[in-house]
Amino acid sequence: MTPYTAVAPPADLAGDVVLGWTTRLGGGTHRLVPDGCVDVLWLDNGSVLVCGPETAAWTFALPPGTEAVGVRFRPGRAATALGLDVPGARDRRVRLEDVFGSRVQRHVAEQVAEAGGARDRLRVLQEHVRGWSAEAPEADRVGVAVAGLLERDLSRPVAELARETALSERQLHRRCTAVFGYGPATLRRILRLQRFLRLARRPGAPADLAYLACAAGYTDQPHLSRDCRALAGVSPRRLLADR
Incomplete structure (x- = not known):
């Protein structure tokens, strides 16, 4: 079984964020089921992705041992916190650079990669989410x-x-x-x-x-x-x- 650790969000992010998570993937195919949420995730291949809301399960496979950390937004909160075109991201995985630009993508990917461990990587990613949320308009x-x-x-x-x-x-x-x-x-x-x-x-x-x-x-x-x-x-x- 793939080790998956859910982490409660800091108090100041709890209005927008359900949880943070860390994982190191095992081999084989993994299934994700729709949950109404949008995730921002970092993969140790240097990718930072925004996983749009799903209407059906999707499966994926990555090399065994791939490390990932993510922040999961509450239903409806990513539209303002990220300025995300949520309908356009439905059933898609969008590169962070397509949301904030390539400079932000590189900055986030490099800073998360430089952190010392999974929890530290998550804290760095949460800090970026904190900055995006602070500049966002009020939720609809x-x-x-x-x-x-x-x-x-x-x-x-x-x-x-x-x-x-x-x-x-x-x-x-x-x-x-x-x-x-x-x-x-x-x-x-x-x-x-x-x-x-x-x-x-x-x-x-x-x-x-x-x-x-x-x-x-x-x-x-x-x-x-x-x-x-x-x-x-x-x-x-x-x-x-x-x-």
């Missing part, structure tokens, strides 16, 4: 509101989200696409699958998929299976086994 109020509403209740229909934000459904879809990369219905599906994964991977969690599906907000187990295959490309049991 609609994106903040929708993310908060869905965090509290994933059963909310789009019409209710529109009423809560004082927008029409069409306006809501446009505003959500600008900050999340897709509309509120897609975000809700992705966050619901992530809730299922969190519930299923807790220590002592029951193995009953029907129970877990209900607890995560699905109407039934077939609903979970359909969404899981659509978003992750595999069945729920296969996804849980493929850690």
